[in-house]
Amino acid sequence: MRIGIDNYGLQPLGLTPEQTLRWALENGAEGVHFSGLEPEYEKKLEKAVLRDLCCFAAENNLYLEWGGGQHLPFDTQTWKPRDIFRGNRRAAFQALQLGTRIVRSCSGGMMRWDAKSPMTETLLLAAARSLKEQQHMLRDHNVILALETHFEFTTWEILRLFDMCDAEPGDTLGICLDPMNLLIMLEDPGAATERVLPWVVCTHFKDGGLHLSSEGLTVFPTGTGRGVVDLAGIAKKLSLLPHDVNLSIEDHGGSFLLPVFDPLFLSKFPDLCVQELTCIIQMAMAKKEKNKSKKSVPLPREDWPKVCEDRMKTNIRYLKRLIFPVEGV
Numbered sequence: 001m002r003i004g005i006d007n008y009g010l011q012p013l014g015l016t017p018e019q020t021l022r023w024a025l026e027n028g029a030e031g032v033h034f035s036g037l038e039p040e041y042e043k044k045l046e047k048a049v050l051r052d053l054c055c056f057a058a059e060n061n062l063y064l065e066w067g068g069g070q071h072l073p074f075d076t077q078t079w080k081p082r083d084i085f086r087g088n089r090r091a092a093f094q095a096l097q098l099g100t101r102i103v104r105s106c107s108g109g110m111m112r113w114d115a116k117s118p119m120t121e122t123l124l125l126a127a128a129r130s131l132k133e134q135q136h137m138l139r140d141h142n143v144i145l146a147l148e149t150h151f152e153f154t155t156w157e158i159l160r161l162f163d164m165c166d167a168e169p170g171d172t173l174g175i176c177l178d179p180m181n182l183l184i185m186l187e188d189p190g191a192a193t194e195r196v197l198p199w200v201v202c203t204h205f206k207d208g209g210l211h212l213s214s215e216g217l218t219v220f221p222t223g224t225g226r227g228v229v230d231l232a233g234i235a236k237k238l239s240l241l242p243h244d245v246n247l248s249i250e251d252h253g254g255s256f257l258l259p260v261f262d263p264l265f266l267s268k269f270p271d272l273c274v275q276e277l278t279c280i281i282q283m284a285m286a287k288k289e290k291n292k293s294k295k296s297v298p299l300p301r302e303d304w305p306k307v308c309e310d311r312m313k314t315n316i317r318y319l320k321r322l323i324f325p326v327e328g329v
Helices: 007-013 017-026 047-059 085-098 120-140 155-164 179-184 189-199 231-239 274-290 301-323
Strands: 003-006 031-033 063-069 102-105 144-148 173-177 200-203 207-213 216-222 247-249 256-258
Touching (some): 003 007, 003 301, 007 301, 017 047, 031 247, 047 063, 102 200, 120 144, 144 200, 155 189, 179 189, 179 207, 179 216, 189 231, 189 274, 200 247, 207 274, 216 274, 247 301
Parallel strands (some): 003 031, 031 063, 063 102, 144 173, 173 200
Antiparallel strands (some): 216 256
């Protein structure tokens, strides 16, 4: 189990992929999960460039994981059908050149927060049809399309999607585990990790804070170890897997309001577990009591560029101490 970064946290610095790898090397990270690139860099990703990145990573013992995958065959702005096969094939080809099996998939969007979005079941059926047709291509490239625990589907729904695709762990489909995002989908990160554990192949290892108010629950990213997520417990679960899973730290600004006192909103989570929702609320209350003297507050997204580099450096140091306390790292 190695500790690295997701490049999204350093996006404001405008680094090239090679500069990102050098930053990781200089700051004690053991690899980079490239979840996405700016368009100007994406256009330059010819085979020779990808192989140079692969060689640099290998020479410096850095792991590489890739992004650019999609699993919803729709334009999520207009909800018109969209062909995602070509984009996934391109991402799979790039991963093959980089020598990694991991291609993160994220179709984005706060679907349940928007009344204009299709029903979740409609999205699941469409995703299953599309992904089932892509499994031969993914297998030919020897990659796993790792669906992020994002805002499209809960872990229960991702498992149903995999079942609809007749998928098996370790083959063509897997999960990129983001513990903070699980809070946004009203799931206890520890319990949800147990649910999908055999499918986890990579991570966005992110901590999160909680605020409880009359409007509902506000979830927001925090520096590693400053939130409510039991990162050490989750890492221990991941360490028991028969395959290696890297801990790629993600961090950013912003916050997400969950109107948990609105029955209509809750009805959009048909698998909602009362025990897990209660656990999340208890975490919010406990954190509020603990932080009476030092209030933890969301960082506005526009302020992230000012702190991103220092916070990512601190995240790396803290997570190393948290995961490897015996070694004194």
